[in-house]
Amino acid sequence: MTQTLDLGPRVELVSMDPHFHDITIALYSPGSDGQPAYLIHTYSSVPGADERIACLRQTMQTLGGMEAIGEGLLRFPCGHAHPLAARRVFLDSCKLSPEPAAEPRPLHVFDKKSDGTITVASLGNGLYEARPADNAQGTERRVATIARGLMRLGEMEEVDGQPNQTRFSCGQEHDDLIGLLLVRAPNVRAAMREAEDMASRGVLAAPSAQE
Ligand SMILES: [Zn+2]
Known part of the structure; x- marks a missing residue:
């Protein structure tokens, strides 16, 4: 196959897909008419690889609230790139078992450190607020x-004088994305470290994917 693909810059890479023959899968940002967009791609020719990519595309839509815009491209409905969030959606989608099909994550999380549940409320215009779900001490x-x-995790903005709030710079709602990020929010340091590890491993394992 000598076909040259214009994939654009690589955003993230999973060097060994745990759910499909250890194939290498990457997320690229080819751009589409100047609009930020993402493309999942593999150079693998293992039979079924295309179906695996199609499955991941669907999972990213479900977990990240992304939408398909043709030619296999994905984007956030607000039209903003949110690159760090896109990486996280991609990594978590690759980790998730393809069966059963993914479902959007709820806007609450059990926080082990405080032994209580924390919810996140959408206040509109991209503004979110974390709240204790009950009167449990510590949350x-x-x-x-x-x-x-x-x-x-989501490259969101601080809100002056409101430490429990955070806002998307696009000013639009991303409930599905918040649900996904919330799973990792209690332990951000581990999540960031994992992303770095995966990226560095990927560079060593699949130099051909960097062309
Ligand atoms: Zn947005």
């Missing part, structure tokens, strides 16, 4: 940590 202190976790 009150943790909500600001959860909000900061979302901020880092």
